[in-house]
Amino acid sequence: MTVDDWLAAFAAELRRRRVDPAALVAEAATHLRDSGRAPLQVFGPPAAYAVTLVDSLRGATAELRRAPSGEPRLEATKIIKRYGRSTVLHGVDLRVHAGETVAIIGANGSGKSTLLRICAGLISPDSGHVRIRGTLGYCPQDGGTADFLTADEHFVLVGAGRGSSRTEARAQGRTAAAALDWPRPGTSGVARQLSGGTRQKLNLVLAGLGDPDVLLLDEPYQGFDNGSYLDFWQQVWRWRDAGKAVVVVTHRLGELDRADAVLDLTPGSPR
Amino acid sequence: MERRQQWLRGVLDLCVLGALTRGESYGYEIGQRLEAGGLGPIAGGTLYPALLRLERLGLVVADWRAGDGGPSRKYYRLSAEGKATLASAGADWAVFVGNVNAIMEVP
Numbered sequence: 391m392t393v394d395d396w397l398a399a400f401a402a403e404l405r406r407r408r409v410d411p412a413a414l415v416a417e418a419a420t421h422l423r424d425s426g427r428a429p430l431q432v433f434g435p436p437a438a439y440a441v442t443l444v445d446s447l448r449g450a451t452a453e454l455r456r457a458p459s460g461e462p463r464l465e466a467t468k469i470i471k472r473y474g475r476s477t478v479l480h481g482v483d484l485r486v487h488a489g490e491t492v493a494i495i496g497a498n499g500s501g502k503s504t505l506l507r508i509c510a511g512l513i514s515p516d517s518g519h520v521r522i523r524g525t526l527g528y529c530p531q532d533g534g535t536a537d538f539l540t541a542d543e544h545f546v547l548v549g550a551g552r553g554s555s556r557t558e559a560r561a562q563g564r565t566a567a568a569a570l571d572w573p574r575p576g577t578s579g580v581a582r583q584l585s586g587g588t589r590q591k592l593n594l595v596l597a598g599l600g601d602p603d604v605l606l607l608d609e610p611y612q613g614f615d616n617g618s619y620l621d622f623w624q625q626v627w628r629w630r631d632a633g634k635a636v637v638v639v640t641h642r643l644g645e646l647d648r649a650d651a652v653l654d655l656t657p658g659s660p661r
Numbered sequence: 662m663e664r665r666q667q668w669l670r671g672v673l674d675l676c677v678l679g680a681l682t683r684g685e686s687y688g689y690e691i692g693q694r695l696e697a698g699g700l701g702p703i704a705g706g707t708l709y710p711a712l713l714r715l716e717r718l719g720l721v722v723a724d725w726r727a728g729d730g731g732p733s734r735k736y737y738r739l740s741a742e743g744k745a746t747l748a749s750a751g752a753d754w755a756v757f758v759g760n761v762n763a764i765m766e767v768p
Contacts, residue, residue: 413725414709417688417735421705424689432705439706446713 393422396429396436403440406620408627414443437617448647460488462523463604463635466509469518471501478504481518484653486635488603491626493646494639496655502639503531505655506608509637524603525552527596529610531639534593537582541567541575541592545599552600559599566595569625571618587613594622598629605629608639623648669700673711675754676700678720678739678747685738688712712737720746 391399397419401411422429433439464486471479478501486492494502507513509520510528535544542560549559560576567575570591578584581592594610611622626648629636638649646652669676680686680694691712692703715721720743727733739747 413735416733417709418705420687420732420734421689421709423732425692425705433709434704434706442706442710443713446710447717 391430393419393429396433397422399436400429400433400440403437404444406617406624407440407444408624409440409444409447460490460633460635462487464509464523464637465521466505467518467520469505469508469515469520471504471508471513471515479508479515479655480657482653482655484509484637486604486637488633488635489630490651491630491636491638491649492651492653493649494637494653494655495641495643495646497657500655500657502655503608506606506637506639510606522604525600527598527600527602527605529593529597529605529607531608531610531612532586532590534596535581535584535589538580540580541578541584541595544581544592544596545575548596548599552602554600562599563595566598566625567591570594570621585613587615587618590614591618594625598625603634605634605636607637609641610638665701669703672754673703673707674715674720675747675750677708677711677715678743679751681721681737681739681743682747685736687734687736691737715743719743 397415400418401415404411404414418429418433422432425432429436462485464484466482466484469479469482469484470477478499482501482505484492484494484505494505496502504513506528508515509522510526511520511522512528539547541563545559545563546556549556549562554562564575567573572578572588572591575592575595578588581589584592590610590612591614594607597605597607597610607626611619614622626636626638630650640646676695676698677691680691680698683694686694688705688709692705692708695703695708712721712723716723716737719740721737722740723735723737725733725735
């Protein structure tokens with residue numbers, strides 16, 4: 391690995407983690423010039439070094455989290471849902487504004503996916519109501535793709551439902567796929583030949599087709615490798631910065647600083 | 662050698678502060694000072710994260726300057742808080758080392 395290759399990879403890894411690479415890369419480059427030694431010896435692999443630096447910076451990046459400023463796009467009020475005798479959701483409120491990311495967390499069975507499906511209008515609550523202002527994209531935890539259609543056919547089909555032409559939908563889908571480290575979806579074959587992780591990328595791309603105002607994402611990164619997982623959060627932030635309201639169901643508690651607000655559905659936790 | 666690395670991990674930040682009492686400096690040169698001080702070579706992958714943490718905590722302050730006609734570099738210097746931390750943590754460390762020596766002494 392040449393010095394330039396290493397520095398480029400290091401910059402990309404920092405960008406993936408939402409850290410401006412300029413100063414850190416310049417400092418590393420000066421050090422390499424001064425010491426005349428190989429980057430792998432001095433700093434180790436670019437990704438690992440980026441992680442260490444970002445950890446050192448933590449606290450400094452807390453201002454990434456911000457208070458909502460846009461209008462409310464999604465308002466779920468006093469949602470109650472029972473399955474048989476057990477009540478899964480006990481009067482949950484969720485409000486997400488334009489330009490805001492909310493993470494929904496909670497133990498298994500605490501109703502995270504149920505709440506998301508209620509917000510998406512796929513199932514009805516026993517009481518309470520959901521109000522969505524604008525268009526909606528939903529990414530399920532699994533399923534959601536048709537086994538015998540190719541990625542392009544999915545783009546066209548879902549795009550058509552959202553008023554995009556074939557060409558538009560295909561172009562938008564391919565661009566979004568590339569941003570998730572899936573460079574050539576056109577040559578990947580039909581959905582059932584895709585790996586679990588790639589099928590989830592397809593799901594995520596479909597959720598974002600047609601530029602919906604509200605995005606509901608149910609642990610959409612199952613099967614992603616670590617790089618794609620970081621790309622996923624980049625995508626979430628791009629949506630947020632474009633004024634979308636984004637809801638992410640997640641179980642990775644270590645990553646909650648990536649969201650602007652957190653709703654914990656674990657019974658007994660403050661709402 | 663592995664043990665040495667572990668020791669260093671606990672006091673590297675204080676050593677960096679100590680190295681900066683000899684005047685402001687940039688990353689590579691700070692590493693040289695530490696090596697000259699007998700700490701062995703300090704990998705950049707260890708040194709710069711420590712510098713970032715110290716900067717974030719306000720114990721050092723840094724700015725970019727071109728020095729002596731050379732390339733632009735990030736220079737670090739001790740803040741007042743860094744000096745105070747070095748004095749108090751340095752004293753704690755001396756007590757700790759004294760206790761460790763005493764306990765390891767063969768009777």
